[in-house]
Amino acid sequence: MTLLTPDVDERTDARTSVRPDSPWVAVVWDDPVNLMSYVTYVFQQYFGFPRAKAERLMRQVNDEGRAIVATGPREAMEAHVEAMHGYGLQASVDRAPTP
Template sequence: MERGELFPSFGFSRRVGCDKLLLLSQSYYMSSSLPDTETLPEIKPEVREQDELSPSWKVIVLNDPVNLMSYVVMVFRKVFGYDEQRATRHMMEVHEEGRSLLWVGEREQAEGYVYQLQRWSLQASLEEDD
């Protein structure tokens, strides 16, 4: 087929220019009958608070006789970004009470914190918040 030649299914002459073909094909599709469209009702998404979507999870660190207190403070500062005073307070709570609640939030992030603490050789666990 040569440039400008139309497909036989349209039934047009052989030597129609591209501009004419475009106009003819547009008018063909515009004039063809389309099925009626149905207007759907507007659906509004239900908005929920984070507490309703998923429960909170606690990151708990447990006491162990292996790690030095200064090491535990350093880990809390690196993993959670705590300042010296806050990290020391949590370390003392672990030392005196056997455990400390370090963080509460979404499960995925809590699992990440537990994993990081365990990589630093601290005993940590994940508990669902009530």
């Protein structure tokens, strides 16, 4: 008796495979509406960042157009992004850059 097996390619594509524990990031984007002082305030109030760190991230948003403000599990990053939207900031979730 001959067993037939389906012709399945079981290799995974490294570009599309994601480890379940891979980190995600919350990114805040520059916008023409919010004042730099307000963005600093939000970072201090919501994330609890010291003033120096909040200002550094705010300057990164202003100068580079974006800043990663948190790293962790996807669900937590989605909560941070929703909170940023609640403050009127533009933010998104993305996969953490690979080292």
